Amino acid sequence: MSLVMEDELGIVYVVETAQQFWSELEDIINVKGVPTLQELDSTLKRWLSLCATYHEQYLQSPLQLEHACGLLLDSELFAFHSERMMDNLVETIQSNTDPHNQFMAYSVFLCYGTRRPDVYKSTKRWRPLVPLLMDHVLVDIDAEDETGLYGGHVEEGPVIEVKLRTLSVRLLYEMCRWQKLSQTDLRVFDDSFVDHLFDLVEQTRDAPDETFNHLVIKFIVSLNEQFMVASVSEGPSSSIQDSNNRVLRVLVRRLGTTKTFGENMIHMLNRAERSPDDLCMQLLVLKLIYLIFTTKGTSEYFYTNDLCVLVDVFLREVVDLDDDSESLRHTYLRVLHPLLTRTQLRDVPYKRPQIKYSLESLVRNEDIRDINATTRRLVERCLSGDWCVGLRKADVVSPPASDGGGISVSRSHLGVPTTAQHHQHHGGLKSSRSVENMRATERRGSEISIAGAKAPMAAQVRKGTADSLDTSTFARKNHYAASDTASEAAVARSTVRKDLRKDKDIRSVPSSPVLMEEFGGEGQFLRHKDSVRQRREPPAPPKRRKPPAIPVRTGPHGTTYTTIQSSSPSPLSNHF
Known part of the structure; x- marks a missing residue:
């Protein structure tokens, strides 16, 4: 059944196809000649009536609705008479109670504000519309119709009340985002209305389309910004109950029933992009989170797991934001301090080294780049x-031990593990006779190394000769070895001494504690020498084979005459 529309001039429109609808729409806004102001007003009303009648059939998607509004805004009506047309829209919304007609008028408002955001700054124009928009938000809608703006069934679509509610919330958010409201203007948003907004967030938490849920959260955080700015001139309040910030006051009263609001705020921060709308949303959300962290009684409003997700978001955004978003980075840093000191994270060490490293990276390399003074101050805080x-x-490392000449005896700069690290590395081996032998040798080598480092003067008295090696060092370490390896340790000691006397290059190694450490310590050097002596000799390389014979010619009876390739003269022999 086709719908019939009759305008105020008595013209009847019967539209049966989408092509016919778009043709009629273009004919209406195509003003010919030099129209009068009354004709322009009548053209706008006919356009609104036609779209209000057929928008559920031919303007179901957002793109179709935006295209229809774009045709109107590109026409002569708004190209030369935009102020008069906007006043006519306000008058139509106030006088016409048809929800379909109001929906189209609000849609034109939204599209025009997208092109010219300064339209939201006109307090005189928006003040009569705010109560009407709030009425659409307060309308009770059945759960069956909670399908979002463009969700629901394809055949029917959402009811007009759902569309109007979503559109009204978006317009209120844009208005709060672009203009500064006074205390008088904010009185219309009472506690019951703010409480209803929190209820909408909880009621739509399981909706398949999260657009409306996130849109209500944006409106709440924009209202919080308005209350914060308006309360600056009045000074800080003594308590939350006396505060004029109704958003915070209602949130404190609903601490146990508004968990979805906090979870989705963090979710929105985590999924935010670099678009202008998302950058503004992040600023508004962070300001409310800062207020929650710094207010007594609400600092532990979020779950601990949500706070960990928030830390991950901060680590990413603080580093990834470009220089054009420096103010947003400062807001993240302002919120990070109470996040780590006033919430559950003060007792939960979550990614603290990464946080410290990311913060220090913001003020690092100041010799090659300029560091913002505010950034430095916030990082230090x-x-x-x-x-x-x-x-x-x-991070404060004690200075390494050094000998009398001031030269460090540490081997860490060589990449050689210390004695303690060496013992720790081999501590997990299974007990066996050969392993005990290795441990006994390691203990002897570590004691010689430690003795050389702690007593450099004793090494100088012995004049650095290997023949004068103190045998008492080995005697003192015998009690560390196992009883079943005593004989093997004695053989190892005698072998080491013989090798030291025979090798002239090694005799000068233990003369200085510094050189002992450079070579890994006397005990470790001797152990290395002993291990090399017991290593099996590598096999001899294979002998070179004679190259194969190459046939050169064939005799008359099939006999092949060959010659050795190595015996043939080289082609280069003629050149020398």
């Missing part, structure tokens, strides 16, 4: 928290 004290103490 974050690093001054109790969570970072232990990490900074761990």
Whole structure:
């Protein structure tokens, strides 16, 4: 059954196809000649009536609706008479109670505001519309119709009340985002209305389309921004109940029933992109989160797992944001300090080394790039928290031990493991006779190395000769070896001494503690020498084979005459 539309001039429209609808729409806005102001007003009303009648059939998708509004905004009506047309839209919304007609008028408002955001800054124009928009938000809708703006069944689509509610929330959000409201203007948003907004967030948490849920959250955080700005002139309040910030006041009263609101705020931050709308949303959400962290009674509003996700978001955004978003980075840093010091994370060490490294990277390499003074101040504030004290103490390394000449005896710069690290590395081996032998040798070598490092003067008295090696060192270490390896240790000691006397290059090694450490310590050097002596000799390389014979010619009876390739003269022999 085709719908019939009759305008105020008595013209009847019967549209049966989409092509016919778009043709009629273009004919209406195609004004010929020099129209009067009354004709322009009548043209706008006919366009609204035609779209209001057939929008459920031919303007079901957002792209179709945006295209229809774009045709109107590109026409002569808005090209030369935009102010008059906007006043006519406001008058139509106030006088016409048809929800379909109001939906189309609000849609034109939204598209025009997308092109010219300054339209949202007109307080005089928006003040009469705010109560009407709030009425659409407060309408009770059945759960069966909670399908979002363009969700639901393809045949029917969402009811007009659902469309109007979603569109009204979006317009209110845009208005709060672009203009500054006074305390008088904010009185219309009372506690019951803010409480209803939190209810909408909880009611739509399981909706398949999360657009409306996130849109309500954006409106709430934009209202919080308006209350914060309006309360700056009045000074800080003594308590939350006395505060004029109705968003925070209602949130405190609903701490146990608004968990979806906090979860989805973090979810929106995590999925935010670099678009202008998302950058603004991040600023608004972070300001409310900062207020929650710094207010007594709400600092532990979020779950611990959600706080860990928030830390991951901060680590990514603080580093990835470009220089054009420096103010947003500063907001992240301002919120990071109470996040780590006033929430559950003050007792949960989650990714603290990564946080410290990311913060320090923001103020690093100041000799080759300019560091913002605010960035430096905020980073220092974050690093001054109790969570970072232990990490900074761990970074303070005590100076390495050195001999009398001031030369370090540490071997870490050579990449050689220390004696303690060597013992720790072999501590997990299974017990066996050969392993005990290795441990006994390691203990003897480590004691010689330690003795050389602690007593450099004793090594100088012995004049650095290998013949004067103190045998008491080995005697003191015998009690560390197992009883079943005593005889093997004695054989090893005698072998080491013989090798030291025979080898002239090694005799000068233990003369200085520094050289002992450079070679890995006297005990470790001797152990290396002993291990090389017991290694099996490598096999001899294979002998070169004679090259195969190459046939050169064939005799008359099939006899093949060959010659050795190596005996033939080289082609280069004629050149020398």
